[in-house]
Amino acid sequence: MRSSGSATKKEASARLRFFKNPVSVAALIVFAVILFCCVFAPVVSRYGYAEMRVSERFLKPCSDHIFGCDYAGRDTFARVLYGGRNTLKIAAVATVLAALGGMTLGIISGICGGTTDMLIMRAMEILSAVPSLLLVILAECLMGWGKGNFMYAMALSALPSVVRLIRASVSQVMSKSYIEASRALGVKGLRLVFKHILPNILPSVFVHLTGTFAEQILLCSIMGYVGVGINPPQAEWGLIIFEGYASLRTAPHAVLLPAAVIAVCVLSVNLIGNGLRDAVDGGDRSDG
Amino acid sequence: MSSENTAVLIKGENLRKEFQSRVGGKRQVTRAVDGVSIEVYRGETLGLVGESGCGKSTLGRLLLRLSEPDSGTITYDGTDITNVNMHDYRKEMQIVFQDPAGSLDPKMKVGDIVAEGLELHKIGSSRAQRRQMAQEQLLQVGLGPECMDRHPGSFSGGQQQRIAIARALALSPRFLVCDEPVSSLDVSYQAQIMNLLSDLQKKLGLTYLFISHDLNVVRRLSDRIAVMYLGRVVEQGPADQVCTSPRHPYTQALLAAVPVPDPDVKPADMELADISASVPENGCAFLPRCPYAKDACASVKPQLKEVAEGHFCACHLFAEQ
Numbered sequence: 001m002r003s004s005g006s007a008t009k010k011e012a013s014a015r016l017r018f019f020k021n022p023v024s025v026a027a028l029i030v031f032a033v034i035l036f037c038c039v040f041a042p043v044v045s046r047y048g049y050a051e052m053r054v055s056e057r058f059l060k061p062c063s064d065h066i067f068g069c070d071y072a073g074r075d076t077f078a079r080v081l082y083g084g085r086n087t088l089k090i091a092a093v094a095t096v097l098a099a100l101g102g103m104t105l106g107i108i109s110g111i112c113g114g115t116t117d118m119l120i121m122r123a124m125e126i127l128s129a130v131p132s133l134l135l136v137i138l139a140e141c142l143m144g145w146g147k148g149n150f151m152y153a154m155a156l157s158a159l160p161s162v163v164r165l166i167r168a169s170v171s172q173v174m175s176k177s178y179i180e181a182s183r184a185l186g187v188k189g190l191r192l193v194f195k196h197i198l199p200n201i202l203p204s205v206f207v208h209l210t211g212t213f214a215e216q217i218l219l220c221s222i223m224g225y226v227g228v229g230i231n232p233p234q235a236e237w238g239l240i241i242f243e244g245y246a247s248l249r250t251a252p253h254a255v256l257l258p259a260a261v262i263a264v265c266v267l268s269v270n271l272i273g274n275g276l277r278d279a280v281d282g283g284d285r286s287d288g
Numbered sequence: 289m290s291s292e293n294t295a296v297l298i299k300g301e302n303l304r305k306e307f308q309s310r311v312g313g314k315r316q317v318t319r320a321v322d323g324v325s326i327e328v329y330r331g332e333t334l335g336l337v338g339e340s341g342c343g344k345s346t347l348g349r350l351l352l353r354l355s356e357p358d359s360g361t362i363t364y365d366g367t368d369i370t371n372v373n374m375h376d377y378r379k380e381m382q383i384v385f386q387d388p389a390g391s392l393d394p395k396m397k398v399g400d401i402v403a404e405g406l407e408l409h410k411i412g413s414s415r416a417q418r419r420q421m422a423q424e425q426l427l428q429v430g431l432g433p434e435c436m437d438r439h440p441g442s443f444s445g446g447q448q449q450r451i452a453i454a455r456a457l458a459l460s461p462r463f464l465v466c467d468e469p470v471s472s473l474d475v476s477y478q479a480q481i482m483n484l485l486s487d488l489q490k491k492l493g494l495t496y497l498f499i500s501h502d503l504n505v506v507r508r509l510s511d512r513i514a515v516m517y518l519g520r521v522v523e524q525g526p527a528d529q530v531c532t533s534p535r536h537p538y539t540q541a542l543l544a545a546v547p548v549p550d551p552d553v554k555p556a557d558m559e560l561a562d563i564s565a566s567v568p569e570n571g572c573a574f575l576p577r578c579p580y581a582k583d584a585c586a587s588v589k590p591q592l593k594e595v596a597e598g599h600f601c602a603c604h605l606f607a608e609q
Contacts, residue, residue: 176390176391177385177386177387177390177391178390178391178392178393178394180349180354180383180385180391181383181385181391181392181452181455182393182404183354184352184354184378184381184382184383184456185378185382185404185405185408185455185459186374186375186378186379186405186408186409187404187408191408195393195396195404196393196395196396199393199395199396200393200394200395
């Protein structure tokens with residue numbers, strides 16, 4: 001009978017459960033360190049991302065350059081940090097844009113149903129049928145080359161999955177009798193959305209968005225690697241890999257170390273997402 | 289019956305509601321409510337019974353216009369409310385649901401849940417005053433002020449149902465639809481909630497439409513009982529009469545199915561065939577399960593006829609009387 005548990009207790013214990021999970025905490029710390037170093041790159045690194053020293057081309061990792069140097073004699077560690085600034089920022093902005101667009105469309109779709117729902121969902125299916133790479137190239141051809149358009153295109157590619165998730169959560173909440181009880185009181189429109197629907201879907205949406213963020217980091221790197229993302233000489237994680245790839249045999253550190261940072265970063269974000277999911281769902285499963 | 293019209297609080301006439309669904313690509317139409325006319329008198333409790341899926345909850349929702357009827361009219365206190373903006377009528381009529389945990393928003397505090405209607409209808413001048421009023425409502429259903437800042441999940445089913453009742457009563461409605469309010473509760477809580485509902489009715493002069501599949505429960509609270517089968521009212525009359533001398537075979541079967549709390553009493557022998565899909569289009573919907581079926585049942589839909597004073601039954605067995 002008490003299986004549902006107190007909502008306050010549930011939220012508090014969700015937080016508690018997250019921090020009690022050593023994997024989630026470790027992932028959170030790792031991601032925080034990466035984020036901190038990237039944000040404060042000028043402080044953390046002694047070198048600029050475009051500072052070249054011809055004498056230090058392909059330098060192996062040493063105490064001065066812990067990640068070594070690339071083909072142009074630039075400090076790889078500095079490039080990874082400045083690259084992270086770009087990659088993480090683009091991924092974060094794209095995720096937020098996808099979240100805002102997804103909330104709007106998903107809520108409209110879930111509440112209105114019928115033809116509106118059908119049109120929105122078909123549009124999302126068409127959108128998800130276009131490969132992300134094609135979408136980015138198309139966007140940049142149509143709207144011009146630039147960081148802004150690149151971010152919009154990335155957000156667009158993440159949109160369908162966010163809309164689908166939010167629509168599903170909304171229709172699940174809409175079938176609950178507390179929504180009908182509120183309607184019987186006279187609640188409607190935006191009040192229904194902001195007071196009753198949003199608070200009840202946010203936890204699961206947030207978990208999903210963490211995964212979306214990890215995907216966007218990878219997607220941004222892939223675009224950089226392929227050459228449709230950030231332009232050189234700026235740094236970007238995928239771009240760094242691309243630049244080091246030519247000399248993979250002679251100077252593998254210029255590729256492997258940045259790649260390791262990308263992998264660790266994406267892994268930590270995914271683990272944070274898993275921890276959040278377990279913490280949010282856990283109340284229904286284990287507490288009994 | 290026209291002399292009694294002032295006594296009618298809410299009336300549904302010829303209400304119809306169909307739901308469409310697709311099963312394996314085939315369109316299926318379910319007639320949840322199939323031409324039901326029903327009147328609820330001021331201050332009474334009308335019990336609405338029937339098996340699950342017979343449309344009794346849908347009928348309750350239609351009367352409150354939480355669901356729009358396909359056809360038919362709803363009259364509240366002499367006014368046709370079938371097509372009006374319901375906002376002003378919301379505070380006149382409220383509903384209590386079957387599943388108390390599901391009917392309370394888990395993210396809101398109990399005080400805010402009860403005060404939400406007050407805020408919407410601009411009752412009370414300030415937030416503090418509305419909180420005070422919410423607290424009084426909670427007190428009325430037997431919950432103390434310490435509940436105000438807790439979330440609904442931390443209460444037992446019975447307490448949650450009390451909160452739901454407090455929310456419904458906060459707007460001082462005159463008509464309350466109780467949609468299986470005790471079906472999901474333990475027996476001890478059932479009795480508490482039913483006593484609470486009947487105390488509140490006496491104190492506040494409420495009118496109830498009490499929906500349940502459990503004749504025992506309905507019998508205890510109701511002045512009149514209406515029995516629904518597959519979207520139609522098949523029998524309607526004073527609670528005692530319907531329970532002691534049921535006319536419609538379906539009502540008889542329902543009553544026979546009520547368990548008697550005595551191990552020595554043998555269950556009454558009246559078993560119905562399983563519900564089958566082949567319900568005659570023009571005949572009596574109960575035909576496939578009826579032990580007394582005759583020829584007329586397959587071709588003519590029985591209408592409600594008065595079989596005793598105030599006691600109506602829709603069955604061809606009483607055609608000649």
